Amino acid sequence: MRTVSSVLSTALLTTGLLLAGCGGQDAGQSATEPAASTAPAPRTAVASLAPTEGHETTGQVTFTEVDGGVRVEARVENLTPGPHGFHIHETGDCSAPDATSAGGHYNPQNTPHGAPDTTASARHMGDLGNIEANQEGVAVYDRTDPVLDLDMILGKAVIVHGGQDDLHSQPSGAAGPRVACGVIELQEAM
Structure with a gap:
């Protein structure tokens, strides 16, 4: 009887350890692997700024889709100190x-x-201010x-102006x- 009891105890202990080892993980996924993300990466567009004739202004503007619109990040160099008009223009042609x-x-x-910072009905889509x-x-x-809207501005041009946009003329x-x-x-996408 003692042998049967010993065998049953060992069997129950082994079953318990096997069940505990599963730990609720899906097959093929270890406890240290994060679940694969199904959310797509935000889409991003870039405009590399080149100087027009007689100027030395350069820079980069990045447009990233985010909740609530498009995040616009820019770094522009070789400007005169002060405010400069900053806009999206209707065609993506910088050849002139x-x-x-x-x-x-x-x-x-x-x-x-x-x-x-005004409503859509009170500004051009391309009005980014200064x-x-x-x-x-x-x-x-x-x-x-x-x-x-990122899809609507793809293929358009970003222009930096030499002076301040007065925001109303x-x-x-x-x-x-x-x-x-x-x-x-x-x-x-990377």
Whole structure:
């Protein structure tokens, strides 16, 4: 009897250990492996800014889809200190020496020019306002824009102007010459 009891105890102990070893993990997944993410990475587009004729302004603008719109991040160099108009223009063509080939502000809803913090009906989609260059000529911009739609701005141009956008003059804010231009292109997912 003692042998049967010993065999049963060993069998129950082994079964318990086997069940405990499962630990609720799916087959093929160890306890240290994180579950695979099914959420897609946010889409990102970039415009590399090149100077127009007679200027030295360069930079990069990144557009990333986020909750609530598109996050716009920019670093622009070789500007005169102070504010500079910063816009998305209607065509992705920077071939003219003065970048006039990029057309006017991107305005698919045919709305008046305005500040970026106004409603969609009170501004062009391309109105990003001004970037502020420091004494070293560097401007940094970081803002989530609720009006922008990444699909709608792909292939358009980003323009940096030589002067301040007054945010109300029609049709474009009187921001002066175009000092840099770059085309917005979708980045491939990594």
